[in-house]
Amino acid sequence: MLGAGAVGGTIGGRLHQSGREVVLVARGPHLAALRAEGLRLTVPDGTHRLAVPAVGGPEEVELAPDDVLVLAVKTQHSAALLDQWAPRPVAGGGTAGERLPLVCAQNGVENERLALRRFARVYGMCVWLPSTHLEPGRVSAAGSPRSGMLHLGRYPHGADELASRVAADLADSHFDAPVSADVMAWKYAKLLSNLGNALEAVAGPIDGELRMRVWRRTRAEGEAVLAAAGIAHPSEEEQRARRGDRVVLVPLEGAVRGGGSSWQSLARGTGDIEADHLNGEVVLLGRLHGVPTPLNAALQRLAAAFAREGRPVGSLPDAELAALLDLP
CATH class of the missing domain: 3.40.50.720 (NAD(P)-binding Rossmann-like Domain)
Structure with missing residues (x-):
């Protein structure tokens, strides 16, 4: 391993x-x-x-x-x-x-x-x-x-x-x-869900109206990019049907799950983060196929800055987060 x-x-x-x-x-x-x-x-x-x-x-x-x-x-x-x-x-x-x-x-x-x-x-x-x-x-x-x-x-x-x-x-x-x-089709589907990793890492849990609005627009950019690139992937419904109730999260005694992989990188203070290859993948494909991806680009930059500067996980002010929704 x-x-x-x-x-x-x-x-x-x-x-x-x-x-x-x-x-x-x-x-x-x-x-x-x-x-x-x-x-x-x-x-x-x-x-x-x-x-x-x-x-x-x-x-x-x-x-x-x-x-x-x-x-x-x-x-x-x-x-x-x-x-x-x-x-x-x-x-x-x-x-x-x-x-x-x-x-x-x-x-x-x-x-x-x-x-x-x-x-x-x-x-x-x-x-x-x-x-x-x-x-x-x-x-x-x-x-x-x-x-x-x-x-x-x-x-x-x-x-x-x-x-x-x-x-x-x-x-x-x-x-x-x-x-x-066609395992890569499944990995592209997973990429779409991973676009929320940077948002969770810099702004906290994806809940409430503001964070959900940012998340929906971030994912919509990803879906538009994959469509423009002609990259097929399983739908959310197909993914849920495949998983069924086989992997259900349960509370673990003495173990805290504060967030996903990017959240954990910031929490551990590793000094780097994977956003360049998640949100950044969407940004790259958008540039190749002429699809605007302003939210993914902003989250890519924010996540990198948080990791580089050691900013606390989930500490982005709501005002800064809300400003992302005004990006052209």
């Missing part, structure tokens, strides 16, 4: 619980905590202390031909990890980039393109996984009865035996894991 935060830690921890051999890749205080105390995974049935091996980089492992690499970091950190892991030797000859499959368990739609420049076998994963990582060594996942839904398929399209084998392991580890020959 290249990245052991909310998503990577939950997937890796659940796979470990079901008897799969897992190695977590982490850094800094999180790595130190994982090495000292193991992974503490809080899920609806309690907190589990899992002795999952953890390393700081590829030089600490010997790669085997049947290894699967799962990239589970924010997009702004993908290129550095891909550059570290792609040239690493694999037992029997060749490199990781030449021989090993790499799964992008990430928000956004740019990671697969970045990976395919370095890895011959790339898979996309659409991650519906309500999880939180705010403290070193600790991850929580509030989904029940399944921890999450993880659509999986070959990039740029297709499905194969490896996807089915990975999906079977995930299905045996508290996840629904449908194999999709």
